[in-house]
Amino acid sequence: WLPTMNRKKDKGFESPRKSVIGFVELTIFPTVVNLNRIKLNSKQCRIYRVRVNDLEAPFIYNDPTLEVCHHESKQRNLNYFSSAYTAAVSAVDPDAGHGELVIKVPSELWKQGDEMNVLKVYIEFSLDQPKGGLHFVVPDVEGSMAERGAHVFSFGYQNSTRFWFPCVDSYSELCTWKLEFTVDASMVAVSCGDLVETVYTHDMRKKTFHYVLPIPTAASNISLSVGPFEILVDPYMHEVTHFCLPQLLPLLKHSMSYLHEIFEFYEEILTCRYPYSCFKTVFVDEAYVQVSSYASMSIFSTNLLHSAMIIDQTPLTRQCLAQALAQQFFGCFISRMSWADEWVLKGISGYIYGLYLKKTFGVNQYRHWIKEELDKMVEYELKMGGVLLHPTFGGGKDKDNPTPHLHFSIKHPHTLSWKYYKMFQCKAHLVMRLIENRISMEFMLQVFNKLLSLASTASSQKYQSHMWSQMLVSTHSFLKSISNVSGKDIGPLIKQWVDQSAVVKFFGSFAFNRKRNVLELEIRQDYTSSGTQKYVGPIKVTVQELDGSFNHTLQIEENSLKHDIPCHSKSRRNKKKKIPLMNGEEVDMDLSAMDADSPLLWIRIDPDMSILRKVEFEQADFMWQYQLRYERDVVAQEESILALEKFPTPASRLALTDILEQDQCFYKVRQGACFCLAKIANSMMSTWTGPPAMKSLFTRMFCCKSCPNIVKTNTFISFQSYFLQKTMPVAMAQLRDIQNLCPKDVLNFILDLIKYNDNRKNKFSDNYYRAELIDALTNSLTPAISISNEVRTVDNLNGDVRLILEEITRSLNMEKLLPSYRNTITVSCLRAIRMLQKNGHIPSDPSLFKSYAEYGHFVDVRVAALEAVVDYTRVDRSSVELQWLLNMVQNDPAHYIRHKILSMLGKNPPFTKAAESPLCNEALVDQLWKLMNSGTSHDWRLRCDAVNLYYTLFGLTRPSCLPLPELGLVLNLKEKKAVLNPTIKPEQGPDTTEMTGNTMGVHIPVMGFTSSEDEIDMESPHDSQAFIHHHLNILERPSTPGQHPVKHPALIILTLNLSLPVSSLPSSGKEPPAVDQAVLSLPVTPLPSSFSKESTSSSKHSGDHHHHHHHHEHKKKKKKKHKHKHKHKHESKDKERDSHAFSNSPASGRSVRSPSMSD
Secondary structure, eight states, X not given: OOOEEEEEXXXXXXXXXXXXXXXXXXXXXXXXXXXXXXXEBOSSOEEEEEEETTEEOOEEEOOTTSSSSOTTOOOOOHHHHHHHHHHHHHHTOGGGTOOSEEEEOOGGGTTHHHHTOOEEEEEEEEEESOSSSEEEEOOSSSSOTTTTTOEEEEOOSSSOGGGTSOBOOOTTOEEEEEEEEEEETTOEEEESSXXXXXXEOTTSSEEEEEEEEEEEEEGGGOOEEEEOOEEEEOSSOTTEEEEEOTTOHHHHHHHHTTHHHHHHHHHHHHTSOOSSSOEEEEEESSOSSSEEEETTEEEEEGGGOOOTTOSTHHHHHHHHHHHHHHHHHBTTTBEESSGGGHHHHHHHHHHHHHHHHHHHHHHHHHHHHHHHHHHHHHHHHHHHTOOOSSOOOOXXXXXXXXXXXXXXXXXXXXXXXXXXXHHHHHHHHHHHHHHHHHHOHHHHHHHHHHHHHHHHHHHTSOSOHHXXXXXXXXXXXXXXXXXXXXXXXXXXXHHHHTSSOOBEEEEEEEEEETTTTEEEEEEEEOOSSTTBOOOOEEEEEEEEETTEEEEEEEEEOSSOOEEEEEOOOOOOOOSSOOEEOTTSOEEOOOGGGSOTTOOXXXXXXSTTOOSSEEEEEOOOHHHHHHXXXXXXXXXXXXHHHHHHTTOOSHHHHHHHHHHHHOTTSOHHHHHHHHHHHHHHHHHTTTTOOSSSTTHHHHHHHHBOSSOTTSBOOOOOOSHHHHHHHHHHHHHHTTOOOTTSSOOHHHHHHHHHHHHTOOOTTOSSOOHHHHHHHHHHHHHTOOXXXXXXXXXXXXXXXXXXXXXXXXXXXXXXXXXXHSOOGGGHHHHHHHHHHHHHHHTTSSOOOOHHHHHHTSBTBOHHHHHHHHHHHHHHHHXXXXXXXXXXXXXXXXXXXXXXXXXXXXXXXXXXXXXOTTSOOTTOOHHHHHHHHHIIIIITTTOHXXXXXXXXXXXXXXXXXXXXXXXXXXXXXXXXXXXXXXXXXXOOOTTOGGGOOBOOSOSSOOOOOOXXXXXXXXXXXXXXXXXXXXXXXXXXXXXXXXXXXXSOOOOSOOOOOOOOOOSSOTTHHHHOSSOOSOOOHHHHHSOSSSOOGGGHHHHSSOOOOSSOSOOOOOHHHHHHHHHHHSOOGGGGHHHHHHHHHHHXXXXXXXXXXXOOOOGGGGO
């Protein structure tokens, strides 16, 4: 289609009104003759006029995503919504050549296609108080805008640039940019590319920033931030500039002092210079996500900044910076061909970020991170039923919905749930690591280098359509590059982890056969439950014997369960012999615990995590203890800690205590050991001897020699012991005595720690430590013993709880006078108060939390308070609080908070579809439906959150609390008969649909090109939608040759009933009388190949939960129904259709550009 060459953008900002006035100029090189329609993406912008080469051009604006289902529709089931939503998003999808804004090229310019002249499109637009895309932060204090720190920045989930200016909002449409921003003289505008000049206006009140980005970049990677920023040029790299809000410069200096090392690391491993000529980091308040990366700049949350006194935030901030930089290379500079290739970019950037982690934080931290990510992803896949990295659509029935187990479509990034997308990113980098295991790291880095150097050569070329495509990566080109560089075939690996979803679940057990000196290992798989798949292939097993550690590779075949592994050691028990470990170390072990007949110390299945799997392995408790003590891999130690919870014996206690005392053991393993020890102590309550678990150890490590109940003054010089000192009290507070109460001496011990805490001589802040001590108090709480009908008041509290409450109140009040970094202590206190309420010590009351959740508090505090309100809503079934929360979702200024509320309600729902609840009523259904349907059209992420919540509360079908639909036909399309008001069967999917509208061809004049463009109201969706949703004709149509009958309530986007012959459309210069968006979104000339994208995939009907509606099919079937003049076109169309059926299979790797402009 039409590559846009360069794009000038000019914006003026009016801050107090929160409005933007701008114009866009696109230079278009037509690649087809008679280009007569141009489609662009634009949401919420008010378009004033459009000119093409100085001629006024008429345009239509229609955004079907504003209101997904027509508001009068009585539909309330999620299946119906999901399919309608997918269809709405597809209808404006730029990758398919669609858009919300359709511009008609004046007929005088049509012939220009022959000479291939350039078209220049000018669009004047404005944005007034945008709800999405741009976020204005205006603090409610005295002073001018700059003094108040008012600022604005662009944000969005995936390609959301259309929210703040008209563009082709696709990651695969590249062009060069000139950007101009006129802002108040006290403000700074930061955008992509190089700042060429800054010009003041005549009255010196405003200045204009001119940016130029010569590297071809997709509109979706363009961003902007304006504010009274303080500016810091990086002392180590002068082409890097940092921007932060007023007064935060010292924090910025400290937090960024490390950035140049991340640059050096990436440039070194990729053997490639950073691709842009400059890099800018901007720290803003109320950020949408912690990190968002755009071409040559990244926008961060200002909460990542910290001073040199803060320990815990430092690694987190560095990780965010490293992620942002990795995405500059893969994601911004190298973009993607289509949504199906997203996994390659996310995978590569996540993978090189992992390499950075390994270098900076060490192998232990890296392996711990991989294990954490793997566990998280496996848990999600087993729960939700699978994450598919490379969704392919088209190609037969089964492919139409590759993920029938999900309640949302994965065809577009904008329909995905946020959690799914996070897991998707997680799986992508884990799969890259599997590819590295297969082809070696060296080849892997060569592949990345090759991608970057091709892109970098292409980026410096003048516009030639074939060259710039080197800057886009596709799954096909990536895999081809791998096989060229490494010569290895990774096809099976890709087929297993990328082209299909699900993970592997292993169960292992073993027996030692002394006669044959053989280890008989049994590995079973569960591949029937949701989210699992069958694994066939190699698996590594490591066996630690007395003579050393041995690796064995077993082949897992279709039905082999048992594997015999020969053992080396003849179970010699030499007292003096040291035992060699995996890493070549030799250690003395006390072998008295082990089985006298067998030489085995411990066994590990898939120790390198080279399969995406969950392993449950059974071995004796002494083997887990040896593994914890002597295996040097942190993953193995963490696994053994988890396993030892099931073996509460003195031997386990000893092994755990030994680990706690070992300084050279990785700190996260020691933290895990604390909690495991507390669980074991609780199981051994009656036989436990000596002081409470960990108390003597803590005293020995952190308390004064002379006075053991007083803690030493804090010096957190050793971070290892700092983390241990923080964790131990929290774990100790989980100890319980015979009455299931926290032992008195433990509670007093924690209160003493708080009382004698002294941080005067410490160069680090102790705010995280103090917050953890309050968490410890929270952990020590147990349910109150209720004396019959006694009123709960603070006066009749039991003594211990009163001490806890006083401590919490004191801390909370201190925080008001001397706030801690990120208000960590307030957050812990709020959690503690909610626990006191839940355990029945103080009256349950949400008003304190509601006051802390108000806009204006620090974001962490608000989230903690909201969590308490969400919990209160569930426990007390309070409809008032639920309304208050939903009200906040609609009106809160901070986008992140809205997102958090919906996701917390999803995690801790007020009720679920299984249980009856007074909260579940028709008003709530309508309210959530409205929120999901039209209330969240400005923020994709929020809409997907709302869909998730709706699913959690009501499931996929019509909510049970609704009355039956009024008397009307409900078609049961599976059984092909209509029933009058049947009782609705659960999980019947989108089959229960009311009949609306007539059953014959409909003829509705839809908004055409009116003579005066000014009357088009940009805000309201047009009648075409009313039309779509009202006339769902669900009578089965006679089957067209070669197609099956429609068995689902088709969402017919395109029902044309033009009274003139269709063939006259493109040629006639006159306007057709009634053209709805339908004409524009499907070419009526014979079908161009790119449409086979939608039309070849015929729908899968077997009661899937998602029907993707292929406009084309229905249009055709519909036309069959109207005995109309254009019957003769069908035959040729069918032929057309077949000839294109395979031209766009994903394997052919062609980049798809839709010439639907030329209709």
